[in-house]
Amino acid sequence: MPDVxxxxLQQWSKIEDVDDGMKPGVTQADTAELREAKKRIRLLEQENESLxxxxxxxxxxSLPK
Structure with a gap:
């Protein structure tokens, strides 16, 4: 077994417990979804600024000179 x-191991166990709903916290799936949402918001804000x-x-x- 590799030296871990x-x-x-405790950190990994806690993450697994949260993902399995055994402990309160933000799941890895929720974290990934939030990261993607923030990325999408940044992109939309850039597009909005360009518009x-x-x-x-x-x-x-269009103003008369």
Whole structure:
């Protein structure tokens, strides 16, 4: 058996207990889902900012000179 520290085993056991619903906490699946949601939010915010800039540019271009 590879040399695995007691602390690592305890940590792994706690993660498994949370994932199995035996202990309260955030599951690995929830953590991954939250990470993906935050990534999607960042992307949408960037797209929104690009659209704002494009709209501002278009409104400036349509002003009479």
């Amino acid at each position: 520290s007691e602390r690592y 704002r800039r494009a709209a501002a540019d278009l409104s400036q271009a």
